[in-house]
Every structure is written in C-alpha cells, then in structure tokens.
Amino acid sequence: MAMESAPDTAAEARRRRSLKPLGTLLPYAMAYRGRIFLAFVALAVASAATLVVPVAMRRMIDFGFSADRESAINSYFLAMTGVVLILALASASRYYLVMTLGERVVADVRTAVFAHLTELSPLFFDTAKTGEVISRLTADTTQIKAAFGSSASVALRNLFLFTGAAVMMVVTSPKLSVLVLVAIPVIVLPLLAFGRSVRARSRIAQDTLADASAYAAEIVGAMRVVQAFTAERLAIGRFSSAVERAYEAAAVSTRSRSFLTAIALFLIFASVVGVLWLGAQDVVAGSMTAGALGQFVLYAVFGAGALSELGQVWSEIAQAAGAAERLGELLHERPAITAPARPVPLPEAPRGAIAFENVGFAYPAQPGRPVLTAIDLVVKPGETVAIVGPSGAGKSTLFQLLLRYYDPQVGRIVLDGVPLPSADPKRVRQRIAVVAQDPVVFAASARDNIRFGRPDASDVDIEQAARLAAADDFIRALPMGYDTMIGERGVTLSGGQRQRMAIARAILKDAPVLLLDEATSALDSESEKVVQHALEGLMTGRTTLVIAHRLATVQAADRIVVIEDGRIVEEGTHEALVAGGGLYARLARLQFRDAA
C-alpha cells in the first residue's frame, strides 16, 4: 500500500519485483480473450510495419536517387506511404483495444473488490483503516489499469521491436552488430544500478504524498471541530509541512531521475555515434553501402529506444504487481462470520423468540477484556424488554451479537429455536430491524433512503411507512418531496428527522424482532413525543429490545433488564426496581428526564 512507509528490506524488494501477483488478475483478463487476441494481431502488424521502414529507406538511398529511375522513386514512395498507413491504423487499433481492455478489467476488479468488502465481517472494519481500503479500491486499481492498458502493450510492442531490430541488425551487418553487442552492457549495467535507487526514491516520494492526503482527508471530515477549536493554523501548519516533505522527496526523486536521463541519453547516443563512425570507415573503404549503414543505424536506434522503454515500463509493471498483490490480499480476506455449509432454516412464520444462554464475550480487538459475562436472557415473542445501564456497560454489544456481527466466546444465542451459528447470518438479519442511536442517511433521495429497509418496496409502501413513522410531513415539505436528495451533497436532516427516517425504514422492513437504540440528545420534547408515538406503532406485535434512555420507554416495557459491567444485575418492572432501591433506582433518579 502506498501508505506504508517502512524502509525496503531485501525480502520486501524481492517480493516487489515478483510479477506473480498479477496472476490474481488473469481470470478477469481472460473474460476478454477475443479482445486480447485482436490486440496481439494489431501489435504484430504495427511492429512489422515499423521494421519495414528502414529497409525501404535503404533501397531509396542506394538505388532510388538517380534521374533515370524516376518511376522507381514514385513507387518506393507510394509503398512507403502504404506502409506508414498500415502502421498508423494498426497502432490506433492496438491503442484502442488495449486501453479499453485495461478499463474493462479494472471496472470488473473494482466491482469484485467492492462486492467482497460488503461480505466482510465488522471485525475486519474494526481493524482496517478506511482510507487504506478506499485507496486499494481506487489507487491500486488505477495502477493496474495502467499496467493492463498502456504498460503491457508498450512492453510487448518494444519486445517485438527489439527482437525484430536485433535480427535485422545482424542481417544488415554482422560486424557492426558485434560492436553493438559489446556496447550494450556498457550502457545497460550502470543504468540498471542507478535505476534501482531512483525507484526507491520515487517510492518514498509516493509514501510521503499519501501521508499528506491521509491527513487532509481526516481534517476535511472534521472541519467543524477544527473551526470550533480555532485550530486552523495548527491544521494548516501540519498539512503544509506534510506537503513540504512530499515536495522534498519528489524533488530528490526528480533530481536523480534527471541525472539518470542525462546518463542514458549520453551513453546511447555516444554509442550510436561510435557505430556510425566505424560504419563510415567501411563505407569509405567500399565494403558497405551508405544505404546499408543508414538501415543499420535506424535499427540500432529502434532497438535502443525499445530497450529503454522496456526499462521504464518494467517498473510500472512491477508497481502494478504490488498493487495486484494488495488487492489479492483484500480479495482473499475471509469474513469471520460465514454461513455454515448446510444452514438450519429458521422456522417459517417467524415468532421473534430470543434467548441469550450464558453468553460471555470479549471483542476480538481486546480479547483480554470481557464486555459481557454470563448473560442469561429470554425474550418471549412480542415482548418488549428495556435494557438500562451505565455508559459502556455492554448494552449495544448485546445488539451486535444478536445481529451476529461477532460470535460470543462462551454460551450461545438462539433465535426462533435455532442457535445463530447454525443459521445463515443473512436470514437472521432479515428477521431483525434496527433503529440505531445515530441513524445513517445515505447520499440518496428521501425515498431511496427509506427503501433501504426493503429494496423491493413500492412507492406506496414507502409513503405508508413514512406516515407511520411521522416522517411524511417533513419529507413532503422538502424542496422536492420524496425525491429530495439528502445526506452528503443534499439536504441535511436534523437528528429527529433522521431518526424518523430510520423508523420508517424499520417499519418497511417489517421484521419480527426490533432493536432500538434510543437517542436522548437528538430530540426536543415535542418531536420526542412524535417519535415515541411512531415507535409505539412499530413495537406492537414485535419482539422489541430497546436500549432505554426515556422514562416513558421503561414504563411501557414489559420488563427492564439492568446491565452493569457486562452482567445482568437487576430485572423487573419499573415500580419493582425503584422500590428495590438498587442501581436502577439510582440510574432512574439521575438519568431519566422528568423522572421526578
């Protein structure tokens, strides 16, 4: 990943140079075999046409320029034009075929990686850096596009050209070819040695740039906070020094690149001049025609050009191999939670019966710290259970386990008679509707935001759900009603409005089990009443677990479960628990507004 800035170790460098990871992409490319074949044909034709040009030139020099051969001149030039036309058409076809192939393959890879991401468990996203994942999806795939598109075709074309030019050089003049053969290591070896250090420097430049972008992304997401603390100067200072570091690294890398260019140009052209000089002696001595020398030099230039382009392209392809490797890692990441080979079907006619049996759990990120201990909780179909407890007690974790984002290390959870690990997690989640404390709205229309609850719902269903959730009025008042874009790049909704959207979503989903995480802060008492009313409608006839922050909720619940430090410490009705004078009585006094 471009983000990592660890220094290159030898093993790392070896791995980097291996092209094996590109194999990951082979299946994606092979879906377009026909196009690859056509690209090869175009490539071969273009290379052959290029190689014909020096021969034609030699003939013109040696035989063409004499007054008595006027018609021959005409036909040579005509033939040349024909060759050049073929060259142009074949090159254009190759370019088109190869570039669209790159775009096509990368589009498929992106979709595959994204689809795979949606399958991964929350455990992966607990530890993965969002920026890094996004960079794999965008930057790494772009590198692959370059490799599949331009680089691969440039490499192949130059390989063709180099081989052809080398053969034709030997055919034209074996003696000069031997000289060139001696010159090649003199040119190539220093360039190779120097090229490696240039690559290392440009990698450092890339990494520092990634650091700067990561910092910018973080600040852009938190601009309000930065401004609230008037920390703009601090932010600018840190960003500009990150940018400066990136500039310094880029300047160093560019300096060594320019130096490399100078050396390469000098060595290559000095050798050409040398060969030309030796050849000129032969021409003077009469052992070689001027045309043959011209032809030879042209092939030598073609060959050298091809070789230097191969060198450049090599590093691009190696980079793409690195990118492919990182994408491969992502694609091979297995979700921690999967459906068993033969999942036990949940009983039809869902009842919504939930049982936590002696559940003990610690988040995989902190295995040594139990968050839930010995939780025994049976919730009957249709029952409403309020969960109360201090912050960090483990209330939301109960929901996460029920949704099977994680598996408990001890005990088990049973839904409608089926232990969760025996069932298909997707089927389990289909039976559960969630209204989160801070509901997410997507950058989509209000209608599509609600439709998220049930993708096949009709517009009528959606508006019905919105009415029940007391969201219909405010949605209709939006500039374009249900078609108003909300979320990022759209209308910003208030906390209470977002909650009602989420409730509408849950109503639309019409699942037998409802998980509510009440928000206290988002609502004023007026909208609280509206939301409460909407929720009551939603809760009837469903099994409901609600993390309760409101007195009204706990009073309406069939049962209250009090959690402290991951254990159930009290259980009963509001009145019984207040009378008991335990933790709940204390919490109730402190926590519930208008409790007095």
Ligand SMILES: Nc1ncnc2c1ncn2[C@@H]1O[C@H](COP(=O)(O)OP(=O)(O)OP(=O)(O)O)[C@@H](O)[C@H]1O
């Ligand atoms: N994804 C996670 N990875 C690691 N630890 C977590 C994760 N989510 C929560 N925790 C930890 O688990 C503990 C219980 O968190 P949980 O969210 O269940 O508490 P809560 O009772 O819902 O609190 P609150 O009322 O403040 O939302 C906390 O100490 C928290 O730091």
